[in-house]
Amino acid sequence: LIALDNVQKDYALGKTVIHAIRGVTLEVKEGDFLSIVGPSGCGKTTLLNMIGCIDQPTDGRVMFEGKDLKRLSDNAQAEIRLTKIGFIFQSFNLIPVLNIFENIELPLVVARVPRAKRRERVAYLVRTVGLEEFSDHKPDELSGGQRQRVAIARALVNSPDLVIADEPTANLDSATGDAVLSVMERLNREEKVTFIFSTHNPEVMRFAHRIVTLRDGAIASIENTERA
Amino acid sequence: LIALDNVQKDYALGKTVIHAIRGVTLEVKEGDFLSIVGPSGCGKTTLLNMIGCIDQPTDGRVMFEGKDLKRLSDNAQAEIRLTKIGFIFQSFNLIPVLNIFENIELPLVVARVPRAKRRERVAYLVRTVGLEEFSDHKPDELSGGQRQRVAIARALVNSPDLVIADEPTANLDSATGDAVLSVMERLNREEKVTFIFSTHNPEVMRFAHRIVTLRDGAIASIENTERA
Ligand SMILES: Nc1ncnc2c1ncn2[C@@H]1O[C@H](COP(=O)(O)OP(=O)(O)OP(=O)(O)O)[C@@H](O)[C@H]1O
Ligand SMILES: Nc1ncnc2c1ncn2[C@@H]1O[C@H](COP(=O)(O)OP(=O)(O)OP(=O)(O)O)[C@@H](O)[C@H]1O
Ligand SMILES: [Mg+2]
Numbered sequence: 411l412i413a414l415d416n417v418q419k420d421y422a423l424g425k426t427v428i429h430a431i432r433g434v435t436l437e438v439k440e441g442d443f444l445s446i447v448g449p450s451g452c453g454k455t456t457l458l459n460m461i462g463c464i465d466q467p468t469d470g471r472v473m474f475e476g477k478d479l480k481r482l483s484d485n486a487q488a489e490i491r492l493t494k495i496g497f498i499f500q501s502f503n504l505i506p507v508l509n510i511f512e513n514i515e516l517p518l519v520v521a522r523v524p525r526a527k528r529r530e531r532v533a534y535l536v537r538t539v540g541l542e543e544f545s546d547h548k549p550d551e552l553s554g555g556q557r558q559r560v561a562i563a564r565a566l567v568n569s570p571d572l573v574i575a576d577e578p579t580a581n582l583d584s585a586t587g588d589a590v591l592s593v594m595e596r597l598n599r600e601e602k603v604t605f606i607f608s609t610h611n612p613e614v615m616r617f618a619h620r621i622v623t624l625r626d627g628a629i630a631s632i633e634n635t636e637r638a
Numbered sequence: 639l640i641a642l643d644n645v646q647k648d649y650a651l652g653k654t655v656i657h658a659i660r661g662v663t664l665e666v667k668e669g670d671f672l673s674i675v676g677p678s679g680c681g682k683t684t685l686l687n688m689i690g691c692i693d694q695p696t697d698g699r700v701m702f703e704g705k706d707l708k709r710l711s712d713n714a715q716a717e718i719r720l721t722k723i724g725f726i727f728q729s730f731n732l733i734p735v736l737n738i739f740e741n742i743e744l745p746l747v748v749a750r751v752p753r754a755k756r757r758e759r760v761a762y763l764v765r766t767v768g769l770e771e772f773s774d775h776k777p778d779e780l781s782g783g784q785r786q787r788v789a790i791a792r793a794l795v796n797s798p799d800l801v802i803a804d805e806p807t808a809n810l811d812s813a814t815g816d817a818v819l820s821v822m823e824r825l826n827r828e829e830k831v832t833f834i835f836s837t838h839n840p841e842v843m844r845f846a847h848r849i850v851t852l853r854d855g856a857i858a859s860i861e862n863t864e865r866a
């Protein structure tokens with residue numbers, strides 16, 4: 411599904427160059443459940459952004475379903491981001507003027523799903539993340555963990571083939587985090603949805619089939635952790 | 639140092655009233671190291687904001703050094719927030735147009751600390767949180783955990799008597815989180831700085847002398863965990 415071929419990412423800062431990702435080669439098959447771990451600043455967000463077609467590598471290639479993302483048109487890239495990939499951002503990126511329901515519904519509106527179907531799908535996801543009583547709250551009328559759950563619901567609403575989650579349980583207590591992870595584990599097991607996570611939380615890591623450890627922008631190790 | 643007397647906080651949302659905090663009575667002595675835990679949405683941020691004089695209770699009183707915060711003038715409240723309390727926000731609240739150094743330096747500028755002393759103090763804190771190579775980055779040129787560390791350094795820069803930290807290690811790997819917590823533990827032990835944390839992380843909880851468990855806006859239990 412995803413293939414990274416010697417991917418590099420540099421940031422220019424004044425006269426310095428920051429080598430945030432220094433050559434990552436990695437394959438992710440359909441149905442994989444991958445956890446990316448490593449110290450703060452090691453490059454997890456940068457890597458996930460390139461896999462999710464939100465950012466472009468400085469060098470190397472990111473292949474999605476065999477196609478080099480960099481060589482696709484803007485429209486083709488947008489199509490992939492809208493219909494194939496669900497992205498849960500480290501800082502949520504919710505729309506302040508829309509309430510929870512509208513925030514989660516937005517990808518379906520863009521995908522032109524009919525209204526009745528949208529309502530049903532959004533209501534289901536709102537229940538799944540435990541936010542029924544908060545449907546009409548706006549993001550600034552929610553707790554940190556509630557915002558994180560809205561971001562999670564929004565990423566799942568379009569039934570994507572690939573879900574990319576940047577520290578999706580950082581603001582959640584362990585019970586709520588476990589509930590969210592069980593939903594994802596079930597989607598992975600029953601519908602072969604592919605998951606790529608970054609996390610600092612050992613609890614989250616044990617849901618993974620493979621653990622990729624990143625250090626200073628390069629892969630330090632890949633561990634197979636799938637129980638047979 | 640801090641006394642909460644039957645504190646209540648209501649939010650109005652359209653015609654509904656959300657009782658975010660439903661009567662909390664609590665005493666915090668100087669040198670205490672308190673951890674507030676509870677499920678996402680139970681009221682931790684709301685409670686911390688009232689203790690830190692960032693928000694006012696709907697009912698009940700928050701006493702700081704024997705004074706009712708609600709009855710102080712705006713200037714007196716601002717003085718307390720600037721010189722007595724360091725606040726680490728759940729979503730950091732960094733200033734986008736200032737770099738790391740300037741963000742951490744800002745409370746010292748407002749407190750009119752002379753330039754040479756400011757530079758020395760900020761440089762010390764930047765080293766303490768491990769961000770020396772990043773001094774000239776702006777917040778959007780940092781990782782999530784790096785931003786969290788800037789927020790931590792800024793909260794400590796004025797040598798406050800009370801540090802309020804809203805999930806201060808949520809975006810940090812365990813090694814970085816432990817380093818930050820050891821700094822706070824030393825400040826608490828050697829300089830009697832009072833700490834009030836909210837956290838979901840059991841690792842953080844074991845640094846606490848007392849653990850307050852919140853549920854649906856009220857205290858469910860208070861546990862003494864200080865090792866003799
Ligand atoms: N401005 C607001 N208007 C209405 N309700 C609000 C507002 N701000 C917070 N709330 C509600 O108050 C409750 C407590 O929120 P709070 O942010 O204190 O929770 P929390 O314990 O910090 O949660 P988390 O662990 O997810 O950060 C939540 O249910 C939230 O939806
Ligand atoms: N726009 C930018 N300009 C310069 N450097 C940047 C920029 N964005 C990120 N960086 C740097 O790239 C490195 C990797 O950042 P990244 O956000 O990928 O880390 P991370 O592993 O997600 O960290 P965390 O666990 O703290 O979220 C960091 O050292 C960061 O300072
Ligand atoms: Mg990150």
Ligand SMILES: [Mg+2]
Nearest residue numbers: 553554683728
């Ligand atoms: Mg909170």
